[in-house]
Amino acid sequence: MRKFCAKHNLPEIKASNLSVPRKQEIFNKLCSANDYVISYIVLDKWHVENRKLFEDKNLLYNYLFSFLVKKTIRSAQEDLSFLLDNHSTKVKSINSLADYIRLKAFTQFECRYDVRLAYTDSKNSKVVQAADIIANAIWAHYNYNTSHFYNMLTISESIHFPQAKFGTDPVIPTTSTSS
Numbered sequence: 667m668r669k670f671c672a673k674h675n676l677p678e679i680k681a682s683n684l685s686v687p688r689k690q691e692i693f694n695k696l697c698s699a700n701d702y703v704i705s706y707i708v709l710d711k712w713h714v715e716n717r718k719l720f721e722d723k724n725l726l727y728n729y730l731f732s733f734l735v736k737k738t739i740r741s742a743q744e745d746l747s748f749l750l751d752n753h754s755t756k757v758k759s760i761n762s763l764a765d766y767i768r769l770k771a772f773t774q775f776e777c778r779y780d781v782r783l784a785y786t787d788s789k790n791s792k793v794v795q796a797a798d799i800i801a802n803a804i805w806a807h808y809n810y811n812t813s814h815f816y817n818m819l820t821i822s823e824s825i826h827f828p829q830a831k832f833g834t835d836p837v838i839p840t841t842s843t844s845s
Contacts, residue, residue, distance in 0.1 A: 667792035670695070678789040681802030689815060692799055697818050702796075705823040706804050707734045712836035713828050728766045733825055739771045745780040751794050752785035 667679060670692055681689065707730050711720075719726040739746065748767075764783040771777035788794040803815035826832035 667692075667796050671792075679792075679795040679799065680788075681799045684799075689799070689803075693803070693815050693818050696796065696799070697820075703822040704800060704819055705734060705737070705825075706801070706821070707731075707825040707827055708804070708808055708832075709827050710832045713831035713834070715828075724762070728763045730827060731763065732767060732770050733827065735767060736770075736775055737823060739767075739775045739777050739781060742777060742779050742781075745782070746777075747782045747784060749791065749793060750783060750785050751788050751791075751798070 670688075671677065671679060674688065679692070684692070709726075709730060714720070714726075719729070735748065750763075767783060768781050771781045786794060788798060800819065803819060806812040807816035
């Protein structure tokens with residue numbers, strides 16, 4: 667990511683601002699490396715029955731994030747640190763996510779190691795920028811059925827939520843009139 671930024675004189679990489687050839691260049695480099703694992707969770711908003719979850723986006727974010735990190739936490743053999751983009755959560759919610767994940771780790775995920783969450787601005791982290799590129803490919807796959815970059819990825823785990831109804835046509839209530 668640093669080399670790409672230097673080559674193209676960019677202070678920060680945002681997937682939404684990149685041309686297809688530049689994305690291709692990044693994906694070719696990312697996919698030739700084997701020093702990372704990709705896991706993601708995708709939400710089908712139409713099938714979330716408890717609409718209260720949408721009243722505070724951070725509640726839903728925290729809840730879904732716990733599913734995403736569960737496998738990593740359970741398989742940990744040492745202390746864990748998660749680096750998150752600070753734009754993905756409200757400032758007032760930063761401690762609540764860390765507390766929530768630590769609580770789940772120690773009470774439900776059988777973790778014996780320290781679990782830390784740190785936040786950074788994406789412009790200060792090439793790792794977060796790489797995650798943005800990958801997340802953009804996943805988003806395009808589900809929202810536009812554009813799968814070229816998605817198909818280049820080696821996905822370790824993809825979680826569909828809610829699993830039972832994910833991707834099915836939503837049932838839209840109809841009104842009936844009586845004659």
